[in-house]
Amino acid sequence: xxxxxxxxxxxxxxxxxxxxxxxxxxxxxxxxxxxxxxxxxxxxxxxxxxxxxxxxxxxxxxxxxxxxxxxxxxxxxxxxxxxxxxxxxxxxxxxxxxxxxxxxxxxxxxxxxxxxxxxxxxxxxxxxxxxxxxxxxxxxxxxxxxxxxxxxxxxxxxxxxxxxxxxxxxxxxxxxxxxxxxxxxx
Amino acid sequence: xxxxxxxxxxxxxxxxxxxxxxxxxxxxxxxxxxxxxxxxxxxxxxxxxxxxxxxxxxxxxxxxxxxxxxxxxxxxxxxxxxxxxxxxxxxxxxxxxxxxxxxxxxxxxxxxxxxxxxxxxxxxxxxxxxxxxxxxxxxxxxxxxxxxxxxxxxxxxxxxxxxxxxxxxxxxxxxxxxxxxxxxxxxxxxxxxxxxxxxxxxxxxxxxxxxxxxxxxxxxxxxxxxxxxxxxxxxxxxxxxxxxxxxxxxxxxxxxxxxxxxxxxxxxxxxxxxxxxxxxxxxxxxxxxxxxxxxxxxxxxxxxxxxxxxxxxxxxxxxxxxxxxxxxxxxxxxxxxxxxxxxxxxxxxxxxxxxxxxxxxxxxxxxxxxxxxxxxxxxxxxxxxxxxxxxxxxxxxxxxxxxxxxxxxx
Numbered sequence: 001x002x003x004x005x006x007x008x009x010x011x012x013x014x015x016x017x018x019x020x021x022x023x024x025x026x027x028x029x030x031x032x033x034x035x036x037x038x039x040x041x042x043x044x045x046x047x048x049x050x051x052x053x054x055x056x057x058x059x060x061x062x063x064x065x066x067x068x069x070x071x072x073x074x075x076x077x078x079x080x081x082x083x084x085x086x087x088x089x090x091x092x093x094x095x096x097x098x099x100x101x102x103x104x105x106x107x108x109x110x111x112x113x114x115x116x117x118x119x120x121x122x123x124x125x126x127x128x129x130x131x132x133x134x135x136x137x138x139x140x141x142x143x144x145x146x147x148x149x150x151x152x153x154x155x156x157x158x159x160x161x162x163x164x165x166x167x168x169x170x171x172x173x174x175x176x177x178x179x180x181x182x183x184x185x186x
Numbered sequence: 187x188x189x190x191x192x193x194x195x196x197x198x199x200x201x202x203x204x205x206x207x208x209x210x211x212x213x214x215x216x217x218x219x220x221x222x223x224x225x226x227x228x229x230x231x232x233x234x235x236x237x238x239x240x241x242x243x244x245x246x247x248x249x250x251x252x253x254x255x256x257x258x259x260x261x262x263x264x265x266x267x268x269x270x271x272x273x274x275x276x277x278x279x280x281x282x283x284x285x286x287x288x289x290x291x292x293x294x295x296x297x298x299x300x301x302x303x304x305x306x307x308x309x310x311x312x313x314x315x316x317x318x319x320x321x322x323x324x325x326x327x328x329x330x331x332x333x334x335x336x337x338x339x340x341x342x343x344x345x346x347x348x349x350x351x352x353x354x355x356x357x358x359x360x361x362x363x364x365x366x367x368x369x370x371x372x373x374x375x376x377x378x379x380x381x382x383x384x385x386x387x388x389x390x391x392x393x394x395x396x397x398x399x400x401x402x403x404x405x406x407x408x409x410x411x412x413x414x415x416x417x418x419x420x421x422x423x424x425x426x427x428x429x430x431x432x433x434x435x436x437x438x439x440x441x442x443x444x445x446x447x448x449x450x451x452x453x454x455x456x457x458x459x460x461x462x463x464x465x466x467x468x469x470x471x472x473x474x475x476x477x478x479x480x481x482x483x484x485x486x487x488x489x490x491x492x493x494x495x496x497x498x499x500x501x502x503x504x505x506x507x508x509x510x511x512x513x514x515x516x517x518x519x520x521x522x523x524x525x526x527x528x529x530x531x532x533x534x535x536x537x538x539x540x541x542x543x544x545x546x547x548x549x550x551x552x553x554x555x556x557x558x559x560x561x562x563x564x565x566x567x568x569x570x571x572x573x574x575x576x577x578x579x580x581x582x583x584x585x586x587x588x589x590x591x592x593x594x595x596x
Contacts, residue, residue, distance in 0.1 A: 017341075022217035024340045027210070034208035035201060041209045048211070049219040056224025060501070064494060066535070066547045066563045069571070110204040117204075132198040133205065140541040164193055167200070 018059045022052050025069055029076055035129045036080045038118020039111070047083060051076035073134060074144045077126050081145075109167065116166040123147075124159040131156055210392070212306065212325065214336050269295045269428035274309055278324060281419050283412065285315040295326070295428035305329070305429055318396060318403040325390045326425045329382075332436040333360035336382035340364055343474035343570035348375075351410060358384030361418055363410045374401045379413035386435040387426050389417045452478040455493050462588045464580065472568070481568065482579045489579035492563045492570075495594065502557025509553050516540040527555035530590060532582050544575035550585035560589040 026048065033044035033051075055062055055072050062068050117125050123145065130141040131152075142152045271292040279287050292309035306327035312319045329336050337360045339350035346367035353361045361381050368374035375395040382388045391413065396402035408416065455478035456471060463469060463482060472479040472490060480491045496502050508514050509531050510521060517540070519533040530552045534545045551561035562585050566574040580588075 018221065019217040019335055020338055020341050022220050023213040023338055024345050026213045026216040030211045031205040031208045035205055039207065044208065045211065049216060049223055052216065052220030053223025053227055056221050057228050066549060109200060110207055113200050113204045132194065133201045137541065137543055139543055140536065143540040160194065160197065163197060
């Protein structure tokens, strides 16, 4: 996580725009967390709340950054990694998939992808999510994860190879399905 | 996007598809939960700093927005009635204009859904008014929030949108109709209407122009007036009565404020900023984000300027000390100590303070010995979420000239 000196608001005077920030970024953060957790919606929501809670503590300073959203994303990824370090490496997240029946090739592919993410080492997962979901460069990913650029490239290459082995070369992008909207409703 | 071959491109798209499977968060609850955790974290830290003494007194302040806050938890009341999921769907059908309705998903009010929240119930319908089927998602809940926090316009600085209208009623309730766009699918519309009562009751409907992310008509089926009437319909009390009552509802006497947008400080800053723009530039105000924003054009280049000005004080002194440290900015930052004791920092960075490829943000700031601060950010975009590479309208030298102008201190 980036180092930001503590700058707490005086007691009783929280910055007025934190709720708006949290509300406006919540959906994207939750989706990031959903990918990081390999599709565990409950854990994803927990991580987002924890990450936003950390942001809240330093909101006075963070709100004046040029890109508080990017900072919150980095906090989320580091919250996820901290959480993973505290968990048993044998944890399985695939049990939570899926909550509703999904059919058709596209939902199946999405679930396979989430499952594959969930079985991947946490740091590899974070690299893939930052690089290919957050569109961050190798250097930016390295800064966020406190890794060298070489390490990010190496992890990214290894993780992608594993994904290719699992998913094959037939990745397609189909429009959002009604099933996905049903999941939104949940 | 780091697309280096077909598989990487396909993988990035598949990730987006997988992310779509994430549940739609209840945003106000997310914000409230985060604030609670943040306060708990801060209090724990203070307790440690105080030598381990138990810190049981929690800060107040904006937590007033959460009514009873995190104080003593009292047993919640049982629901006044029971209602089945089918009854909730039938009630909702009756509130819609003429058209065909297809049930997609419905929870039983009072029975915790997948998120485990017994104070909230949700249902989704496919509604066709004759112009194409669209998804409508309803959420009815009892919150601990006053209307100011329960019904908010998403910040247009961060979310593309066409409009957001907020209406306060004499009884303290508020209706917000927020017409959002999608960042990546230009024609996609997501209209949200929220009714929030002073006692924490809340009804929200989200409608799309087709399916989420897959538009097949120009607009969602219900217009703003229909949305307002729908979410504020008294019939929702039947559903709300089937939800348990909160142990800590907000105080019903708190009136709703007409607007949460802090415009006055921004107007003052802009009044000082405009005369400092280089000759030949044109400008227009961009509202939102809680800062003074100005779109400026110079030599056919248009960029967004965001300016913050802080009065003298201890906080500014902390900022100055931090800005003078190496870790406060990336490798392109240039710090300059001035004869009057002030520090001027000129900086360029990308997506993240240490990122430099590509450069997306340009900034200049001056920190005075009394804690006063003037800071300006520039990016190529129309809002807070758009930052394109390329030469910006104003150079770093021009940004520096603006923040160091004596007129800020008069």
